[in-house]
């Protein structure tokens with residue numbers, strides 16, 4: 001039996017194999033994608049970014065509406081965006097620390113997050129448990145103690161530095177086609193991550209970027225009615241401890257039938 005949470009190795013029936021690619025290679029591509037949280041500064045060639053976005057054209061979409069738009073930032077522009085996010089984080093830090101007098105100050109000075117969606121929300125208990133297990137496993141892996149709030153804050157700031165990535169993408173969805181636009185954006189996000197993996201480019205989705213909107217409005221003319229749903233860091237992975245962390249991938253939850261029917 002494989003250890004709990006790891007992917008089981010299913011036997012592929014070669015006689016039935018009629019697809020365009022070898023299923024083992026496809027599984028290999030899927031399982032070699034993982035969140036990269038420490039990047040080399042080396043830029044990604046524009047031709048590679050273009051090829052990744054070209055692959056994303058192949059995505060299925062709700063009634064083919066393609067109700068999303070992507071902003072790409074690199075170099076100096078990405079540094080400005082990161083600086084703006086870091087300033088916003090310092091203003092909102094009392095919320096993270098549950099520091100009530102600090103929260104009052106944040107409210108009075110207009111430092112509340114201005115994202116289109118609330119990212120710092122209460123999770124349902126079972127899902128909260130999974131998220132907490134991830135945090136615990138990841139911090140243990142890199143040696144950050146539970147009570148070391150300074151180190152944890154620094155790790156949150158690393159998110160807002162795009163983990164040093166030379167490029168980032170920001171995904172916007174049409175507000176009038178939610179939740180389908182969000183679903184479509186997820187399809188595009190995964191396709192971009194897989195294409196990037198095939199090009200040797202590491203990725204990390206950054207939902208935390210959706211906590212604030214103003215850093216992007218300062219840099220892009222975002223079409224009216226489009227809402228920021230997530231960021232994505234892209235670049236070449238450093239050979240560091242955090243990048244050897246692997247999150248558990250439990251099986252897809254299956255809904256049992258009410259009764260067996262023959």
Ligand SMILES: Cc1cc2nc3c(=O)[nH]c(=O)nc-3n(C[C@H](O)[C@H](O)[C@H](O)COP(=O)(O)O)c2cc1C
Pocket residue numbers: 033034035036037134159204205206207208209230246247
């Ligand atoms: C929409 C989305 C947003 C995410 N946001 C963050 C984030 O803000 N910071 C982070 O470190 N990881 C983020 N992740 C990465 C997840 O933590 C990661 O995908 C999960 O733990 C599974 O690990 P794996 O991607 O290495 O397989 C995000 C993933 C998704 C799909």
